[in-house]
Amino acid sequence: MQTPLGKVYLVGAGPGDPGLFTLKGKTLLEHADVVVYDALVSPQILAMINPKAEQINAGKRRGRHSLVQEETTRLLIAKAQTHAIVVRLKGGDPFVFGRGGEEMEDLVNAGVPVEVVPGVTSGIAAPAYAGIPLTHRSYSSSVTFVTGHESAGKYRPEVNWRAIAQGSETIVVYMGVHNLPHIVAELQAGGLSLHTPIALVRWGTRPDQEELLGTLGTIAQQVEETGFEAPAIAVIGNVVQLHSVLAGCRPAIYPAI
Ligand code: SAH
Numbered sequence: 522m523q524t525p526l527g528k529v530y531l532v533g534a535g536p537g538d539p540g541l542f543t544l545k546g547k548t549l550l551e552h553a554d555v556v557v558y559d560a561l562v563s564p565q566i567l568a569m570i571n572p573k574a575e576q577i578n579a580g581k582r583r584g585r586h587s588l589v590q591e592e593t594t595r596l597l598i599a600k601a602q603t604h605a606i607v608v609r610l611k612g613g614d615p616f617v618f619g620r621g622g623e624e625m626e627d628l629v630n631a632g633v634p635v636e637v638v639p640g641v642t643s644g645i646a647a648p649a650y651a652g653i654p655l656t657h658r659s660y661s662s663s664v665t666f667v668t669g670h671e672s673a674g675k676y677r678p679e680v681n682w683r684a685i686a687q688g689s690e691t692i693v694v695y696m697g698v699h700n701l702p703h704i705v706a707e708l709q710a711g712g713l714s715l716h717t718p719i720a721l722v723r724w725g726t727r728p729d730q731e732e733l734l735g736t737l738g739t740i741a742q743q744v745e746e747t748g749f750e751a752p753a754i755a756v757i758g759n760v761v762q763l764h765s766v767l768a769g770c771r772p773a774i775y776p777a778i
Contacts, residue, residue, distance in 0.1 A: 525633050527554070527605040529597050531621050533614040533640015537563040538650075538726035540775025541641045546610075549638065550574075554604035557597060559619075561612030561752060563727060575600075590620065594627045601633045614642040618668050618695045642666075644693040647725020647754040651732050652767030660759040661690035669697025669704055669755070686711025691758040698751045702741045708757070713737060718761035723753040728774060734764060 530549050535541040550556065550566075553574045558567065560580030570576060579593045600607045615621030615637055628635040644666050648655060655664045665685050685692055686708045697704055698721065709715060715738030723731040735743045737757070743749070 525598075525601040526603055527601045527607050528634040528636065529601050529607045529609055529628055530636050530638055531609045531611070531615045531625055532638040533619075533621075533642075534558075534562045534566045534610050534612055535641040536613055536643040536646040536726040537565075537724065538646075538772075538774045539563065539565040539569070541646060541726060542566055542569075543638060543640065546638050546640065549606065549608050550610070553606045553608040555600045555606075556608045556610055557593065557600070558610040559612055562610055566610070575604075590623070594624055597624070597628060598631045598633055601628075611640070612643070613646075614640045617642045617644065617666065643725055643752075643754050644695060647722040647730075648693070648720070648756045650726045650730060650772055651720060651722045651756075652764050652770060653720055653722075653756055653760055654763060654767070655691050655693065655756070655760060657760055657763065660762070663689045664691040664693060665689035666693050666695070669694040669700045682707030683711030686713045689758075691756065691760050694755040694757070696751065697755045698744065698749065698753050701744060701755070704755075705737050705741060708737060713757075717757060718759065719755060719757045720761045720764055721749060721753045721755050723749065723751070725754060726772075726774065732764075732768075734761070 532546045532549055547569055550569045551571055553571050555575045556570050557577045557579050597607060597609055611619045611621060613619060625635055656662060667680055667685060682704060715736060717737045719735055719737055719740050721733040733743055733747060733749050
């Protein structure tokens with residue numbers, strides 16, 4: 522293979538509010554030759570892309586992960602042969618449940634220079650915008666980030682929910698809305714009370730952010746009744762009680778500050 526002309530930048534777009542996007546990421550978007558972006562990147566971030574750049578939507582469809590993933594990697598490798606700045610733009614942080622690690626490995630193996638630009642992950646930002654601190658000296662001194670949606674082709678160990686119930690005072694679940702009954706049953710089997718508070722935060726940091734508050738015992742039914750949908754972050758633990766105190770201090774979304 523010829524020596525690539527360019528470099529791929531794996532950039533985290535953050536959770537939605539453009540004010541949470543890094544200066545480094547913004548500068549790269551403004552100078553990019555090609556931008557390959559995912560479904561969860563907010564339109565206000567996409568609006569920062571160099572108008573002359575080629576823009577490619579690599580949004581994944583449920584159930585077609587692996588094929589689309591391979592195509593995306595091939596595309597990045599091909600674009601880096603002929604373009605100087607190729608940005609791979611992902612929602613939140615690229616290395617937190619974003620397949621950024623996998624893409625970076627493939628690029629390195631293909632001899633393509635690559636660099637990561639971290640982003641604010643939704644697991645931190647969505648609870649924050651709902652007035653829920655993940656740690657607090659009176660409520661929690663540990664946090665676990667965990668996926669609620671394990672891919673069908675089991676290439677990694679199963680999530681040990683019971684151990685997490687024992688070992689972490691705050692649990693932040695990504696991609697968990699559809700799997701809540703299973704998650705709740707496992708956490709209960711691990712020793713968590715059904716009275717443990719839980720918050721779901723949908724489209725965190727965006728103008729249409731929605732929250733659903735309940736307990737482990739009630740939440741699955743509340744999701745059914747309200748038709749609450751993904752994408753959402755679930756926060757489980759006593760820190761969720763702070764929502765009632767702090768939710769009034771909701772951050773303004775940039776540029777409305
Ligand atoms: N790399 C991303 C996560 C990708 S996995 C990050 O660091 O945030 C996709 C999941 O992230 C969604 O199913 C949802 O659980 C969560 N998510 C992403 N953006 C979100 C947002 N604005 N509000 C709430 N959850 C979000």
